[in-house]
Amino acid sequence: MRKIVIAGNWKMNKTVAESVKLAGEVVAAAKDIKQVVVAIAPTYLALAKVAEVLQGSNVKLAAQDVHWENQGAFTGKVSADMLKEIGVDYVIIGHSEQRSYFGETDETVNKKVRKVLSLAMKPIICIGETLAERKEGRLESVLTRQVNGAYAGLSADEALSTVIAYEPVWAIGTGVTASDDEAQEAHAFVRGLLAKLYGDSVAQSISIQYGGSMKPENAAGLLAQKDIDGGLIGGAALKADSFLGIVRPGEGLSK
Numbered sequence: 001m002r003k004i005v006i007a008g009n010w011k012m013n014k015t016v017a018e019s020v021k022l023a024g025e026v027v028a029a030a031k032d033i034k035q036v037v038v039a040i041a042p043t044y045l046a047l048a049k050v051a052e053v054l055q056g057s058n059v060k061l062a063a064q065d066v067h068w069e070n071q072g073a074f075t076g077k078v079s080a081d082m083l084k085e086i087g088v089d090y091v092i093i094g095h096s097e098q099r100s101y102f103g104e105t106d107e108t109v110n111k112k113v114r115k116v117l118s119l120a121m122k123p124i125i126c127i128g129e130t131l132a133e134r135k136e137g138r139l140e141s142v143l144t145r146q147v148n149g150a151y152a153g154l155s156a157d158e159a160l161s162t163v164i165a166y167e168p169v170w171a172i173g174t175g176v177t178a179s180d181d182e183a184q185e186a187h188a189f190v191r192g193l194l195a196k197l198y199g200d201s202v203a204q205s206i207s208i209q210y211g212g213s214m215k216p217e218n219a220a221g222l223l224a225q226k227d228i229d230g231g232l233i234g235g236a237a238l239k240a241d242s243f244l245g246i247v248r249p250g251e252g253l254s255k
């Protein structure tokens, strides 16, 4: 059995006050959610205040990134123990925006994943191809490189604490979603990669989220796919009602 995990990645949106307000709305709207794991990822700046709002609720706290070093002269960065102290459960790692704008590589993804796991938090490992890579027939080679890179040196036990987010870059923030079939095909391929690394039973236990213009209108179709176990939501997570419109179709599904 895999968990359905639906996380809102707020990216660089919302002031602290706005984040507190939206977090409160999500908590209220998600009260009756029993099976889907719901998480929200505000900016670093808002994490501590949002953590207070989430106390005693069924909504988990996620961070959008982390640095792999413990502490020191790394201006602008935040360490894993700082996130842990605040009560962060999930850490998004290797988002395509990090990869394309801020020099994230498969190697830095791997370092961050190991650090987060060492403090008993769960990495949400983002992978996905650009439109050019897909058109050139490189989908499988890109996903293979990203998955093998992220999981290098991880034990099966550690792998079981990870979540993958398959986010085709061409679908992020564009309004263009992968079709149910395109997404399912990529997810099945990724699960096959996990099976090669850790065997089928581990691969069957790792949740693989879809991300890229997911919204209430397309959530049910995507979540119904055999290998799609949740979502990583950008734009549609910035309003509680649209975010919950994606979470609700996940209730009652078993994977």
Ligand code: 13P
Binding pocket: 009, 095, 167, 171, 172, 173, 174, 175, 211, 212, 213, 214, 232, 233, 234, 235, 236
């Ligand atoms: P959108 O839902 O805005 O396309 O963003 C997806 C995403 O990048 C989530 O991490």
